[in-house]
Amino acid sequence: MKAIVIDGDALRWDDVATPEPGVGEVRIRVRATAVNRADLVQRAGAYAPPPGASPILGLECAGEIDALGPEVADFALGEEVCALLAGGGYAEYVVVPAGQVRRLPPGLTVMEAAAIPEVFATAYLNLYLEAKATVGERFLIHAGASGVGTAAIQLGKLFSNPVAVSLSGESKAQRCLALGAEAAFDRSQDGFWEAVGGWTGAAGVDVILDPVGGAYLEHNMKVLALDGRLVIIGLMGGAQASLALGPMMVKRQRVIGSTLRARSVAAKAAVMDALEQRLWPAFGSGALTPIVEATLPMAEADAAHRLLASNETVGKILLTLE
Ligand SMILES: NC(=O)c1ccc[n+]([C@@H]2O[C@H](COP(=O)([O-])OP(=O)(O)OC[C@H]3O[C@@H](n4cnc5c(N)ncnc54)[C@H](OP(=O)(O)O)[C@@H]3O)[C@@H](O)[C@H]2O)c1
Structure with missing residues (x-):
């Protein structure tokens, strides 16, 4: 698969191994991810991914379920989902524990949902x-x-x-x-x-x-x-x-x-449960809205980072693979 790879000061869209889902994990075909301030710090070498997490940037994504690991019963192939990631979102595919994955809030598109999890x-x-x-x-x-x-x-x-x-x-x-x-x-x-x-x-x-x-x-x-x-x-x-x-x-x-990324899978799943129960209906009614400043192709991740670092943005910057 292709993914954004950190190469010195540059970001490159390059070939890397496609990840395989393990027990309790799913693989998502990423259609959009979003840029977080933490990505800039990780890129600068000052925020290492937690042990076992993908070294690829990207703390959230939305897309479709592409493969199911053993013991995953909650999802079907092709379902549209969004997910909280410990890393790996700037890629064509990402593997994530099923507990960190949710179907889209009612009425939202895949693109909008990518701006929500983190x-x-x-x-x-x-x-x-x-x-x-x-x-x-x-x-x-x-x-x-x-x-x-x-x-x-x-x-x-x-x-x-x-x-x-x-x-x-x-x-x-x-x-x-x-x-x-x-x-x-x-x-x-x-x-x-x-x-x-x-x-x-x-x-x-x-x-x-x-x-x-x-x-x-x-x-x-x-x-x-x-x-x-x-x-x-x-x-x-x-x-x-x-x-x-x-x-x-x-x-x-x-x-x-408090940090979110380094918490256990069970703790992150509990936060996603709370979001689904308490926030998903509010996205459906329009009481909550993902705020998106800009949408860029994934290959322009470097420009998206520069935009976020400018401190001029309101809300999120999306990177898409559409
Ligand atoms: N602990 C966690 O689990 C966790 C999770 C997610 C995010 N975060 C943290 O939450 C913060 C926001 O993340 P984000 O991705 O939402 O950020 P963002 O959209 O990139 O926005 C960051 C904003 O912070 C302000 N800022 C920048 N440098 C500053 C400084 N030295 N002093 C005061 N304000 C400054 C700027 O807005 P103004 O110029 O308008 O003030 C800037 O636009 C980041 O620090 C991030 O690391 C923590």
Whole structure:
């Protein structure tokens, strides 16, 4: 089969071995995958795939079931599916444990479904399973216009959690407000954190979803409420910071570190079960929508990476094999 191969600084569409499904696995003929920030970091050599995962880029895909491994009873050949991957999506075929695969949400195309697994799983996992958000709790979502951010805004609206976001630029702010955010704060402006604090008020915000890390830790803890949860899912602003333990203890705040990719197959299957039960009907009704900034042919993966790295995108970039 063909796949995108990392060759020094370049990405090449090259011949590689077609993977064979093992026990409990299926092979998907990929029709679309989507680009994630993690792909840029993996490509740069700073984010190795978990043990046993494909070295090929790509954390999600949609396509058709092409082959079934032993002991897979839930799928039939030719069924259209989407899947959460530990790697391997930038290819004609990918093998994945069946528990990480789902039929498409009602009414969605294969292309639309390719934009769902990684970012909706990340947002749902961290807001509702890790932070255990309850109805009415308020969210601060950093990088609100990112793939994960646009999913998180929509989940907040769906489950009655008021959302404020941080981002750069007025056009991104307008997109996030249209998706359901109550407020949008521009991280490039002076007085950014004062503006965030104005929204959170003296009570603070209940849950923060933060892909920035070090540079935001001190400020995040100041705007976090009594019993608030800060979930760190990325380190775009550095991996080091100091934490004032006194206020954290007195305010009973929790700092949670979380990654999705390295979790067990069973844990990822449980997240996909939750998505299918709680989110698939909302995709069907239009209450949730995959947000797609651009769609490029798979062979143009390098251009897609440059577009994502520009920080100018809202939502996802798809790579297709149509
Ligand atoms: N832990 C996990 O399991 C998990 C899973 C998926 C994603 N993630 C993380 O979630 C984040 C979003 O991923 P994505 O693929 O959705 O991203 P994306 O669509 O590429 O968006 C990233 C956005 O982050 C903002 N940003 C970039 N550098 C920044 C910095 N130094 N400080 C603050 N903001 C910065 C930019 O938007 P603005 O300029 O508008 O702020 C940029 O457009 C990434 O950090 C990713 O690694 C974690």
